[in-house]
Amino acid sequence: MSTTRRIENALLTLLTLVGAAIWFFPLYWAGVTSLRTEDRVVSADAGLLPDQFNLSSISDALFNTRMLTWYWNSVGTSLILTVIVIVSGMMCAYAISQMRFPGRRLLYGIVLASFMIPAQALVVSQFILMFQMGLINTWAGIILPQLIVPVVIIVYKQFFDSVPKEMREAVLLDGGGEYALLFRVYLPLNWGITTALAIVTFIGAWNSFFWPFLVVTTEAKMTIPVGITQVSDAFGVYYARLMSVALLGAMPVAVAYLLFQRRVTEAVMISSGVKG
């Protein structure tokens, strides 16, 4: 490699690192702020470097707000939602992919069409429906309208379509039924895609804001993304505490992402169709 090429390469890498540093700065700054005392946060001579290690704001945020309740609501609703979406989506995709029954094409057409319907435009009537069912301020009210995730069915169908037909016939000859086929053959064969879809669905559910914000009005039922917006009213402009709340809110999913980075990355690629 020539010298100019090598210098060019080094410069490009340096540029990338500077870009990444700028991109990371907001989170870095939130971290530095959350570890300072409130006085230090607003003092003019506090520089950009971390200079204090004060955990009082963090413990304040964790124990003097309803943070723990919101964690519980977020974990509960996101987990239930993910399980229902994955299992019902898998069953539906299996029938569409492997069985012949009247209305099959129509159903798949509906799935594709619901991909194009913006749920956000339905919130008024969905809210009225939840009100009539008495589900305002409940987990069920948060979960129900978010259960339609057509991409799960579309991706599962693609993967089920490519399972060799011989396996199916072998099991059917042995007297196994469709449910046995799905849960003993098709599901184990597609564990990878199942985890991928579960990860994407869970992250989406955990972060969803608009619908939980509408359907929940009492702090005791709020999820993390909605709950932490209440804290600024309660705390006023105490930025060390606000940043602690923000980072605590970000923590579970951020840590999970950093631990399973490769999986999450692949999951996002698969579910958006750029990787098979």
Place this chain on the structure above:
Amino acid sequence: MARPNKTLRRNLIALSLVAPFTLTFLLVFAWPTFKVIQLSLTDAPLIGDGTWVGLQNYRELLDDRIFWVALKNNGYFLVLTIVPTTVLALLIALAVNRLRGWMQPFILAIFFLPYILPVSVVTLVWQWMLDFQFGVLQPMIEAIFGKRTAVFRDPTWVMPVIALVTIWWTNGFNVLLFLAGLRNIPTELYEAAALDGATPRQRFWRVTWPLLWPVTALVLTLQLILQLKLFDQVYLLSQGGPFNTSQVLLLLVYNEAFQQNNGGYASAIAMVLFVIILVVSVMQFQLLRIGRHR
């Protein structure tokens, strides 16, 4: 020919498999879609009955200045986000793709991390950074523009800054899509191009760019649909202000339905958004299908 009761049995099993999704779909998607159309033709409050008013709500919409402002702002936001985020994501993906060893996953993680944060975490952090009095970015704003600015209360600044925050938050997703696209390009093509003496620039425009075009189309159209649904960041950062300079359609739906208690009128606005997104989605579907068949 299968025996009739065997066919019946198979249909029942199929029915039991598709029932959970289908029933949920009918309850929380199909029925509300029907209801929102019906509501938009009444003067109903959010909770309670209204009377049929025909197309009255839609006629009112045409004379509603705020509605047009919101529509225009939605368009402005698309201009501010779609192309910039696509170009930026492509550049970052190219930069990350050429890194080797531990650096690649590490740098990718930094660019992707904001995407998995809840929107309210993102807005809290940026509100702090842009705080008028103590914000860490204010000295920079002062140095460039001559004075500190409360950006979320300034008619000129509010939309561009919300766009900036949105790009920071969601760009990682686009980076991933481009990265997947780059990895799908066979290395033999680059080797062949290098043998033919192609310069790096030629390699990009003759090999990378054409082969990446399907992903670019996907990113552009996905962003188009996503950014039309803008609500969260605007509600949390500016509430549509100042003087409606960041008012957008979904926020208007929220205000009319949940603040002003005008369920019917809000539904009419929602229908406009519904139709816009549906049209864009159908176009996307056709576009991507054509791309795949080629």
